[in-house]
Amino acid sequence: MNYWLMKVEPSAYSIDDLKRDGTTSWEGVRNYQARNFMRDEMKAGDKVLFYASNADPSGVTGLAEVSREARPEPKDPTWCMVDIRYVDKFAEVVSLETLKKTKGLENMLVTKKGTRLSIQPVTKSEYDIVVKLGKRRTSA
DNA sequence: GCCAACGTTGGC
DNA sequence: GCCAACGTTGGC
DSSP states (O other), rough: OOOOEEHHHHHHTHHHHHHHHHHEOOOOOOHHHHHHHHHHHOOOOOOEEEEEEESSOOEEEEEEEEEEEEEEEEEEEEEEEEEEEEEEEEEEEEEEEEEHHTTTHHHHHHGGGOOOOSEEEEEEHHHHHHHHHHHHHOOO
């Protein structure tokens, strides 16, 4: 079982879109490193942190899981896509700022400056911490 | 909208 | 194979 973080701009596709659609094909990745993660390491059932970039605030907005392993994109077989399935929408965005200041997440790639990789591996421990943050409701 | 950081391209 | 120029990403 592997754990991932997948980035997308909410203007392109949001957790609400995924909730509505149930599953979606993750197309359009045009980065070799990200493609190789999908092609070589993503398995059905892997857990996904759904991350909104260029958002207000940017951060993890919910959870998904890999429902179908990588296959070539029909129109552009150099690249490939997986399917992901909606799992949960967080009550509140776990913002990048929160990720940065949470103990145990210091090594997450997304918190590091200049990391543009749109699909990133995360550890189980990092995944669990983010889920805990996302499910926690603020008392305010 | 700005701009730093990064990946890719292409001339040599 | 180097590296400058260019395009893109993404936080702010």
